Amino acid sequence: MPAFVPVIASLLDNDLYKFTMWQAMLHRFPQTTAEYAFVCRNEPRFPLADLLDEVNEQLDHLCTLRFTDDELAWLGALRFIKSDFVDFLRLFQFQRRFIRAWAEGGQLRIHAAGPQVHVMDFEIHVLSIVNELYFRRVDQAQALEVGRERLRAKIDLLRAVDVAPARAHPLEIFDFGVRRRFSGAWQREVVATLRDEVPEFFKGTSNVLLAKDLGLVPIGTMAHEYMQTFQALGVRLRDFQRAALEGWVQEYRGDLGIALTDVITMDAFLADFDLYFAKLFDGLRQDSGDPIAWGEKAIAHYEKLRIDPHTKRLVFSDGLDIPKALAIYDAFADRALTGFGIGTHFTNDVGHTPINIVMKLVTANGQSVAKISDTPGKTQSKDETFLAYLRQVFNVPQA
Incomplete structure (x- = not known):
C-alpha cells in the first residue's frame, strides 16, 4: 500500500468567498440546515467511482483538521472578518457524520447534509480532493513539464x-x-x-x-x-x-x-x-x-x-x-x-482534459433551491416543479 498523502493539509486552503458567506450565515441564520450534492458534468477518463476508497480516506483526514493559531491570526487581521467568527473557527472541526461518499452505477456520489454552518465549507475541499486524486493517476513529471x-x-x-x-x-x-x-x-x-x-x-x-x-x-x-x-x-x-x-x-x-x-x-x-x-x-x-x-x-x-x-x-x-x-x-x-x-x-492546463465537477447547494431548510443561469447548461435544480415556479415568479422563459 502506498503511503497516505493528504490532499488538504490546511483548512485555510480554500476560496475566500467560502469564509465571507460562512460568516454572514453564522451571524444571521445559524439555524439553517442544508444539503450539498456532488456532480461531474463531463465524461472522465475513468469512472470517478474508482476513487471511492481514496476519497473516503481523504474525508476522514479532512475531519481531523483544525485551524491553527497562526492561520486565525492572519484571517482575523482582515478588516471584514469579525472576532466572533474567528472564535467560532477556533472551535470548528468538520464532522464526518455530515458527509457521505458512495458509488452508484459507476458514478461517484458525495452528499453533505446538516447545519449549514457545519457543512457549507465541505464544497471546495471535496472538489480539490477529487481533482487531485484523479490527476495523481497521470504521469506527474510530464504533466508538470x-x-x-x-x-x-x-x-x-x-x-x-x-x-x-x-x-x-x-x-x-x-x-x-x-x-x-x-x-x-x-x-x-x-x-x-x-x-x-x-x-x-x-x-x-x-x-x-x-x-x-x-x-x-x-x-x-x-x-x-x-x-x-x-x-x-x-x-x-x-x-x-x-x-x-x-x-x-x-x-x-x-x-x-x-x-x-x-x-x-x-x-x-x-x-x-x-x-x-x-x-x-x-x-x-x-x-x-x-x-x-x-x-x-x-x-x-x-x-x-x-x-x-x-x-x-x-x-x-x-x-x-x-x-x-x-x-x-x-x-x-x-x-x-x-x-x-x-x-x-x-x-489545470497541463495537457489533460479537466473534469468539470461541482458540489452545489440543493436544499435549505428542507426546501429545494435553484439556479437559473444565463448559460442553460448551468441551470441547476433537483426539483423541476420548484424550478418552473421560480421561472414563473421572475418571468424567466424556458431556454
Whole structure:
C-alpha cells in the first residue's frame, strides 16, 4: 500500500468567498440546515467511482483538521472578518457524520447534509480532493513539464499586452483556480510564478492560504449558494434577491462589494438591483452567458440610474483564458473598472482534459433551491416543479 498523502493539509486552503458567506450565515441564520450534492458534468477518463476508497480516506483526514493559531491570526487581521467568527473557527472541526461518499452505477456520489454552518465549507475541499486524486493517476513529471511550458506562454502573452496610458483602467487578473486545480502544489507554483513574473497584471488569488503564504490580496465575495439560501429563509420568493443583497450590505457595510448576478439570470437580477443597491455595491460579477452582452447590460443599467460606470467594477469569471480576458478587457477598459478571475486555465492546463465537477447547494431548510443561469447548461435544480415556479415568479422563459 502506498503511503497516505493528504490532499488538504490546511483548512485555510480554500476560496475566500467560502469564509465571507460562512460568516454572514453564522451571524444571521445559524439555524439553517442544508444539503450539498456532488456532480461531474463531463465524461472522465475513468469512472470517478474508482476513487471511492481514496476519497473516503481523504474525508476522514479532512475531519481531523483544525485551524491553527497562526492561520486565525492572519484571517482575523482582515478588516471584514469579525472576532466572533474567528472564535467560532477556533472551535470548528468538520464532522464526518455530515458527509457521505458512495458509488452508484459507476458514478461517484458525495452528499453533505446538516447545519449549514457545519457543512457549507465541505464544497471546495471535496472538489480539490477529487481533482487531485484523479490527476495523481497521470504521469506527474510530464504533466508538470507541459504545465510550465504553457504557463510561460501565458506570461509571454501578458507581457505583450499594450496597456497604453490612454486606456482608462488597468488590466487586473486574479487566480480563481482552487476547485479545478491539478494539485495544490501546482496551484502554489502557478500563483507564485504569476506574482513574480507579471505583478503589473496579476493582483491576487481566491485561495486564502496562498494569499497568506505568498503575500497576496485574497479575492472573493459571494457565490450562488449565499443567494440561493434566501429562497428558503421565509422571505417572499419574489424578494429573495433583495433580501440577500440587503443581508450582505448589513454584514459588510461597504466591504466586499461585488454582487453576483446570475442566480436567476442577469435580467431578473437587474430588475432588483435598484439605485439603492447600485450605489452600495462596488460592482458586479459575471459567471455565465455572453460576457460582452452582460457587460453592455451592466453599463446600460448604471447609466440609466445616472451612475458613472467608471466608478464601478465588472468582474468576469466564467471559463476564462488569457485571450478571452484580453478580448473582454479591450471591450470595456475605457468604460468601467474590470477584473478577471481565471481558474482552470491557470491551475489545470497541463495537457489533460479537466473534469468539470461541482458540489452545489440543493436544499435549505428542507426546501429545494435553484439556479437559473444565463448559460442553460448551468441551470441547476433537483426539483423541476420548484424550478418552473421560480421561472414563473421572475418571468424567466424556458431556454
